[in-house]
Amino acid sequence: MPETNLLLVDDLRENLVALEALVRGSGRRVFSARGGEEALSLMLEHPFALAIVDVQMPSMDGFELAELMRGTERTRHIPIVFVTAAGRELNYAFRGYETGAVDFLYKPLDPVAVRSKVDVFVDLYRQRQELLRMQEQLERAVKMRDDFLSMVSHELRNPLNALYLQAQLRQRMAAKGQPPDLAAFQKMVSRDEHQIRSMIRLLDDLLDISRARTGRLAMSPSEMDLALAARRAVEAVHDQARTAGVQISVEAPAAMGFVGDEFRLEQVVLNLLTNALRYGRGQPVAVRLRTEGREALLSVRDQGPGVPAAEQERIFQQFERGSTGGQVAGLGLGLFISRQIVEAHGGRLELRSDPGDGAEFTLRLPLPAAGA
Ligand SMILES: Nc1ncnc2c1ncn2[C@@H]1O[C@H](COP(=O)(O)OP(=O)(O)OP(=O)(O)O)[C@@H](O)[C@H]1O
Ligand SMILES: [Mg+2]
Structure with a gap:
């Protein structure tokens, strides 16, 4: 949750200090302005949940400031609480500010009243922000x-x-x-x-x-050979690679025993290879299988444009395509499904990519304990 900004406007420094002590709170950032001009320039810079405005100020009074706020889209909807020493009948003197929420506080200020009033506006603001965020997500x-x-x-x-x-x-x-x-x-x-x-x-x-x-991607595990699965996947894209003039190298031991769903894991490597062919700009692709501690590491590396850091998490989500996807048809499903499959095997599917220097996708699979 981002911070909620509050704006205090008063020509007297001691009033600002006193008010600030009252309205401070966690998740809140309090800005102070000594006059209307300063307040307006702050409002153009930051979003505010609320402005607490002294009515009696020398160069521009609080009501004038409110009129100006009403004239600009960015400040029009900021609720205003006026602080006034005058009697309650003065409320009606101000009619120019119908659009935004307006409220009043009376001097001498009652700390409890100030706090609860500010709390109400802050809550309203946060709820509205939350709603806006949900709406954005929904539209997306x-x-x-x-x-x-x-x-x-x-x-x-x-x-x-x-x-x-x-x-x-x-x-x-x-x-x-x-x-x-x-x-x-x-x-x-x-x-x-x-x-x-x-x-x-x-x-x-x-x-x-x-x-x-729905978490029902069915796996049927059995004793299998990861090296064979990797070679089969490479074999499956052989024609496609040849047509595209792409070299695929394989570096793997003769065999590597594993317990898993052979068909599914082959499907993962196939997805990664298809991506490397699609997005790798026709550069060579390297498949490598090795062990590291108690893990099997199976990687597919290309020398294409790579994946920008900002997209590296997103492309693993369903229907998400990266900036490299532009020209090529695709559904944005391959990596999502692949990650589910690898995780169903207790492993991880990782991406390492420095933009401009290709992409390397690695399956990390926990090897069965020796003798198990
Ligand atoms: N090797 C790669 N190099 C650069 N970008 C890649 C690479 N692999 C994947 N991407 C980016 O990640 C996005 C998501 O990939 P993913 O495999 O999930 O879907 P897709 O390839 O677009 O469609 P499909 O469902 O047919 O696989 C791609 O659209 C592409 O932008
Ligand atoms: Mg794909």
């Missing part, structure tokens, strides 16, 4: 959902369009009585398969996301 969530839906539709549309065109093509061939020869036929089928597989992957991701949100 709605926008994220909209972006997400349009992205999913887009990603489904591409393979479906391709399949549809293929179907039309075949229909035309059939109508003309010219079926494709065997080689062409095989090519068509494998293209279909590719489109269908990419839709299945997308739907699997979507299923994973709803399971991960």
Whole structure:
């Protein structure tokens, strides 16, 4: 919770000191001004929950200050408590300040009355700030959902369009009585398969996301080999890497025993490799598997633009994409799902990246105790 600012305006220093002692409190910052001009310039610099304004001041009286505050958007809504020595009937003399909340305190000041009045305004202010924050979060969530839906539709549309065109093509061939020869036929089928597989992957991701949100990402652990899982993942992106002209190096022991969900862990490495290919600007990618103490470390390092420090936590959240994501289609799910999977194995998924110097994602997995 950020600090709540209070503003005291009085031409007499001793009044300011006395008031300040009364309204001080934890989470509050008290500003003092010796006149209207100084008060206005402070109000343009800081947000205030409340201004306590002496009515009788020499160069600009409290009511004049209030009029000026009303004229500017930034200060219009700051509630004002006037401090006056005059009788209560004077309240009605001031009518120019209908928009903001206005209240009065009477001299000699009653410490209890001052404190409780200030407390009320501070509480109101904090509640309003809290509401504003919630509203912002909500708007952000709605926008994220909209972006997400349009992205999913887009990603489904591409393979479906391709399949549809293929179907039309075949229909035309059939109508003309010219079926494709065997080689062409095989090519068509494998293209279909590719489109269908990419839709299945997308739907699997979507299923994973709803399971991960409810903490039900099912793992089926068994004895497995991490080195083999890493090599399989590299194998799976082999064609994609070759097309993109990207070298993938693997540095791993012949085998590394582990107990975990082989398919899921391979999926994590695959996600990291896909990212490295997508965002790594065609530079070489290095996969490394080693042990460090009682942990297995499996890292995927690229030499692309890396991830700015400010985004390094956010990109692990669902639907979140970083500034590197711009040109490339993606749902912002890969890292979210990957982290859930690694954590389900009692491990961590970490990112180390100095902007401009690539990104290194590392799975840290606790190795089973020897003999266990
Ligand atoms: N190796 C990398 N280098 C630079 N940025 C990266 C790298 N890996 C991930 N990012 C950033 O993190 C974001 C989130 O990655 P994540 O894998 O979660 O989603 P995505 O790749 O956008 O979509 P998908 O759901 O298809 O994986 C990316 O959009 C990208 O901006
Ligand atoms: Mg990804």
